[in-house]
Amino acid sequence: MDLFRRLFTAALVAGVLSGTAASVVQQVTTVPLILEAEKYEVVTPPPVAAAPVMVGPVAQAAMAALAPAPSDHAHHQAAAPVREIGEGVPTTAEEAFQRLWTTVVANLLAGVGYALLIGGVMLLMGERVDARRGLLWGLGGFVAFSLAPAYGLPPELPGMAGADLEARQLWWFAAAICAAGGLLAVAFSRIPIILAGGVLLAALPHLVGAPHAESAAGVVPPELAARFVALSLGTAALFWAVLGSVCGMMMSRVVGSDDHGDDGF
Amino acid sequence: MTSRSLRASAATSARTAVAAFAAMLLGSFLLYGVGFAQPQQIHDAAHDARHSFAFPCH
Numbered sequence: 001m002d003l004f005r006r007l008f009t010a011a012l013v014a015g016v017l018s019g020t021a022a023s024v025v026q027q028v029t030t031v032p033l034i035l036e037a038e039k040y041e042v043v044t045p046p047p048v049a050a051a052p053v054m055v056g057p058v059a060q061a062a063m064a065a066l067a068p069a070p071s072d073h074a075h076h077q078a079a080a081p082v083r084e085i086g087e088g089v090p091t092t093a094e095e096a097f098q099r100l101w102t103t104v105v106a107n108l109l110a111g112v113g114y115a116l117l118i119g120g121v122m123l124l125m126g127e128r129v130d131a132r133r134g135l136l137w138g139l140g141g142f143v144a145f146s147l148a149p150a151y152g153l154p155p156e157l158p159g160m161a162g163a164d165l166e167a168r169q170l171w172w173f174a175a176a177i178c179a180a181g182g183l184l185a186v187a188f189s190r191i192p193i194i195l196a197g198g199v200l201l202a203a204l205p206h207l208v209g210a211p212h213a214e215s216a217a218g219v220v221p222p223e224l225a226a227r228f229v230a231l232s233l234g235t236a237a238l239f240w241a242v243l244g245s246v247c248g249m250m251m252s253r254v255v256g257s258d259d260h261g262d263d264g265f
Numbered sequence: 266m267t268s269r270s271l272r273a274s275a276a277t278s279a280r281t282a283v284a285a286f287a288a289m290l291l292g293s294f295l296l297y298g299v300g301f302a303q304p305q306q307i308h309d310a311a312h313d314a315r316h317s318f319a320f321p322c323h
Contacts, residue, residue, distance in 0.1 A: 110296065112292070114296065116292030156321070
């Protein structure tokens with residue numbers, strides 16, 4: 001239990017630092033693009049006064065039903081965007097602040113979650129770690145949890161066309177786990193069959209292929225999507241570099257010393 | 266290596282494995298919440314983080 005507590009402490013520090021770094025960078029890189037993209041998934045009903053497609057008595061009746069009182073107020077209501085997905089672009093400072101802090105909390109939790117995962121594997125592998133070796137672990141985490149899934153399912157903006165969510169989540173998970181397993185096999189084994197198995201394991205989800213939408217009919221401009229992919233991967237690289245090196249440093253200071261000094265850890 | 270130190274070493278490895286798996290389990294639980302869980306409130310709270318971390322979101 002004591003060992004777990006120390007491992008948790010190490011992961012907490014690494015997760016909070018990397019989550020904070022990611023939060024700061026995201027606010028000037030990925031988040032502005034997410035907000036921009038959300039404008040494209042907003043559905044605005046045609047203005048009551050100028051709806052060129054709606055002619056004839058049926059359409060007149062439909063429009064009357066939509067806007068019973070053609071006052072200024074009703075016009076604003078009818079022209080107000082109707083959201084399809086998610087909570088929508090924040091319109092007040094309060095909404096914006098809530099969106100900011102929930103994102104920061106989610107980033108911190110993701111940081112601690114990944115740090116616990118990496119810290120646990122570091123402990124299991126039993127190799128001595130420090131900040132420099134931790135950076136290598138962070139590189140591995142980036143490849144396994146950011147690059148490998150993104151190779152099949154590029155980081156997506158709201159409003160992009162995609163296959164069924166559960167299928168994508170399953171494939172994402174498989175790609176990450178297989179890449180992580182493959183990397184560990186290649187990094188820690190000297191047995192040829194395990195090395196070959198690791199490479200095959202990492203390649204397997206990509207040989208099967210990621211689920212994609214049948215037609216690429218998203219509403220987000222491709223230029224925006226392309227910038228998002230690059231910024232998202234760049235931010236993830238920074239996140240993993242901080243996470244890995246801090247986790248390595250903390251593991252050597254908090255976890256690795258007295259418990260394993262006598263058994264070759 | 267004496268049998269006593271072997272036993273001590275085995276106990277240490279068992280303790281290490283338990284702590285490592287407990288940490289990995291907790292970490293997976295947190296990541297499931299941040300990246301995968303679908304209840305609307307969790308989705309909305311983690312929305313921007315999910316997109317930024319390239320989790321499939323919606």
